[in-house]
Amino acid sequence: xxxxxxxxxxxxxxxxxxxxxxxxxxxxxxxxxxxxxxxxxxxxxxxxxxxxxxxxxxxxxxxxxxxxxxxxxxxxxxxxxxxxxxxxxxxxxxxxxxxxxxxxxxxxxxxxxxxxxxxxxxxxxxxxxxxxxxxxxxxxxxxxxxxxxxxxxxxxxxxxxxxxxxxxxxxxxxxxxxxxxxxxxxxxxxxxxxxxxxxxxxxxxxxxxxxxxxxxxxxxxxxxxxxxxxxxxxxxxxxxxxxxxxxxxxxxxxxxxxxx
Amino acid sequence: xxxxxxxxxxxxxxxxxxxxxxxxxxxxxxxxxxxxxxxxxxxxxxxxxxxxxxxxxxxxxxxxxxxxxxxxxxxxxxxxxxxxxxxxxxxxxxxxxxxxxxxxxxxxxxxxxxxxxxxxxxxxxxxxxxxxxxxxxxxxxxxxxxxxxxxxxxxxxxxxxxxxxxxxxxxxxxxxxxxxxxxxxxxxxxxxxxxxxxxxxxxxxxxxxxxxxxxxxxxxxxx
Numbered sequence: 001x002x003x004x005x006x007x008x009x010x011x012x013x014x015x016x017x018x019x020x021x022x023x024x025x026x027x028x029x030x031x032x033x034x035x036x037x038x039x040x041x042x043x044x045x046x047x048x049x050x051x052x053x054x055x056x057x058x059x060x061x062x063x064x065x066x067x068x069x070x071x072x073x074x075x076x077x078x079x080x081x082x083x084x085x086x087x088x089x090x091x092x093x094x095x096x097x098x099x100x101x102x103x104x105x106x107x108x109x110x111x112x113x114x115x116x117x118x119x120x121x122x123x124x125x126x127x128x129x130x131x132x133x134x135x136x137x138x139x140x141x142x143x144x145x146x147x148x149x150x151x152x153x154x155x156x157x158x159x160x161x162x163x164x165x166x167x168x169x170x171x172x173x174x175x176x177x178x179x180x181x182x183x184x185x186x187x188x189x190x191x192x193x194x195x196x197x198x199x200x201x202x203x204x205x206x207x208x209x210x211x212x213x214x215x216x217x218x219x220x221x222x223x224x225x226x227x228x229x230x231x232x233x234x235x236x237x238x239x240x241x242x243x244x245x246x247x248x249x250x251x252x253x254x255x256x257x258x259x260x
Numbered sequence: 261x262x263x264x265x266x267x268x269x270x271x272x273x274x275x276x277x278x279x280x281x282x283x284x285x286x287x288x289x290x291x292x293x294x295x296x297x298x299x300x301x302x303x304x305x306x307x308x309x310x311x312x313x314x315x316x317x318x319x320x321x322x323x324x325x326x327x328x329x330x331x332x333x334x335x336x337x338x339x340x341x342x343x344x345x346x347x348x349x350x351x352x353x354x355x356x357x358x359x360x361x362x363x364x365x366x367x368x369x370x371x372x373x374x375x376x377x378x379x380x381x382x383x384x385x386x387x388x389x390x391x392x393x394x395x396x397x398x399x400x401x402x403x404x405x406x407x408x409x410x411x412x413x414x415x416x417x418x419x420x421x422x423x424x425x426x427x428x429x430x431x432x433x434x435x436x437x438x439x440x441x442x443x444x445x446x447x448x449x450x451x452x453x454x455x456x457x458x459x460x461x462x463x464x465x466x467x468x469x470x471x472x473x474x475x476x477x478x479x480x481x482x483x
Contacts (some may be wrong), residue, residue, distance in 0.1 A: 250449040250464045258412065 032208050035234035035245045039255075040217040046259055049190040049211055054256035056193075056209060057232070063182040064230045066103055073170030074228030081167045090175035092169045102148040106158055109151040116145055172225045176205040179222050192216065199243045208235060220247060224251060272314035273460060276468065279307045283475075286436070296436050301479045302341040304472050311346040311469065314460075315384035319350045323379045329450050330372045340364050349466045387469040389393045390458050391476065392400040403468060409474040413442050422482050432482075439475070446471065 027055040042050060084177040090098075110147050122142050143164075144152075192213040205224035210216030219235035226243050232252055237245035283303040286296045292297045326343055329335055336409050340363040347363075359378055362371040392397055397465065410416055418435050448466075451458040460468065 248461055248463060250461065250467075253449055254412065254446065254467060255463065 015238050017154070032210065035237075038218060038220060038234045039247060042256075045190075045211065045218070048260065051210075051257045051260045052186075052190050053209070054252075054258055056188060056191060056222075057230070057252045057256070058184055059182050059186050059232045060179060060224075060232075061209075064181050064224045064228070066096065067169075067175070067178055070169070071170060072174065072228075073101055074224070075226060076168055076170035076174075078171060080105050081171070083167070087164070089173070089230055090172070091171075092165065092174045093178045093181055097160050099158060099165065100159040102154055102161065106154050108121060109147055112147045113145070113151055116147060138247045170225070170241075172204045172206070172223075175206050175225045176223065178208040180222070183222070184207070198239050198241065200239070204241075206233075206238065210235075267418075270316070270459065272310040273453050276307055276314065277447075277452060279303050279310075280443070280447055280450070284440045284447065286440060297479060297483065300316050300436065301483070302441075302478050303474070304479070305388075307472050308386070308438070311472070312384060312386050315350050315465075318465075319347075319384045320383065322350065324381070327376060327377055327379065330375060330419055335365075336435040346462060348386055349462060351382050355382045355385075356435060357395075365459075387473055391473050402470075405470045409467065410469040410477075413439075413446060413471070413474060415474055415478050419478065427482060439478070443471070443475065 032044040042053065045053075050139070052087055060120065078089065081089070172232055174194050183193045189210050190210045190213060194208050194210075195205060196208045197205045206225070208219055208221050210219040221233045221235050221238045222230070223238065224231055230249070232247040232249075233243065234245040280303075283300050284297060286293075322343070329339070329343075344356075344360050344363050347359060355378075359375065359382070361367065362378070363373045364371075365375075370387070390402060393404075418438060420433070422435055447466070450460075453459050
């Protein structure tokens with residue numbers, strides 16, 4: 001038991017030890033307090049659960065890197081984007097998926113309209129032959145087919161989503177939604193992933209990862225909004241509005257098993 | 261000990277990171293070097309001095325703070341455990357065993373004098389000296405840590421690759437390329453110390469030592 005405790009101490013530096021280091025005479029601001037409790041909790045989990053957390057963290061890094069490559073901003077606030085007063089702000093990932101879903105529909109409708117025109121070419125344009133001026137003029141224009149009507153509506157929807165996508169990207173709901181969606185693809189068994197807002201105001205969102213999945217006792221938050229880096233925070237402090245209790249990235253990368 | 265000795269100089273960490281960076285970037289860095297094996301081994305050996313200097317400065321500062329806290333009183337077992345955890349990584353096994361007995365409330369009020377007598381004689385443990393000892397004399401916790409790093413860096417797989425066929429220059433170059441890529445990936449968490457978040461944590465410092473030791477064992481074994 002003593003050996004196990006010493007091994008755990010080796011792997012999980014207590015908060016006090018880090019604070020001792022903070023007293024060193026460095027001309028630098030003090031390091032944020034580490035999350036010893038959640039780290040020691042993670043160390044007590046089975047190997048499969050810890051490996052799954054490592055896999056989730058790797059997926060998280062990929063997500064953050066890909067979104068930063070798309071020039072997503074960090075620390076973007078709702079007040080910095082121009083939104084329509086009647087339309088709720090949708091996360092960027094959902095807008096992208098909506099636009100991507102409509103593009104093949106538009107292409108299919110365009111092909112259908114083209115085929116209709118080939119099968120039944122429109123009649124040549126003719127001059128209106130108005131002889132009875134007491135009656136309304138004759139219809140010279142062909143009525144649009146149902147496919148043409150659907151195509152016009154679908155193009156309008158696609159244009160609407162693309163214009164909404166032109167806004168600045170990097171709100172907390174953008175980040176949390178993108179991270180949540182990519183973590184879902186990992187299909188974790190031991191960890192539950194939810195896109196959750198804080199209980200305190202402002203209602204900042206993050207991807208909360210908890211274990212066990214059915215009765216969560218250990219929770220961390222994958223939230224890259226503040227720094228644009230794959231940061232992991234302790235849940236209780238994050239929920240209270242703090243960005244201080246960050247799990248060190250070296251622990252997430254090198255302290256968890258990288259093989260099952 | 262004067263105030264200058266107790267101040268931590270981040271440049272030692274900078275030198276360690278620079279040597280590791282050179283270790284990971286053989287190509288394009290050394291037009292005059294023809295033997296990458298010897299070059300990479302030399303870069304690891306050059307880490308000894310700044311690593312020892314960094315640990316010595318950490319130890320000096322820890323000694324000062326421990327004595328201040330013990331003389332001020334009000335220490336509890338949790339605080340003693342924090343100090344024990346830090347000292348365990350900085351001093352040798354024997355010195356740590358001598359010190360740890362006095363770092364608890366059960367040691368009584370006389371422990372302050374015992375600690376004040378022990379601390380000036382303690383020096384920072386040099387990982388390179390530990391590696392020069394026979395395998396049976398090294399500590400089990402150190403061996404466990406190095407073995408963990410060997411698995412983490414896939415050095416066991418690289419050893420199998422080297423052992424399968426004769427070690428030609430081409431095969432060794434292939435293994436070294438893989439080794440550089442793996443170590444560079446492991447070291448992505450290390451940064452030039454500009455902010456407090458960039459300094460080596462108590463979690464990372466022993467792993468840096470074990471990283472150097474694990475790589476040296478491979479390079480020495482198959483030289």
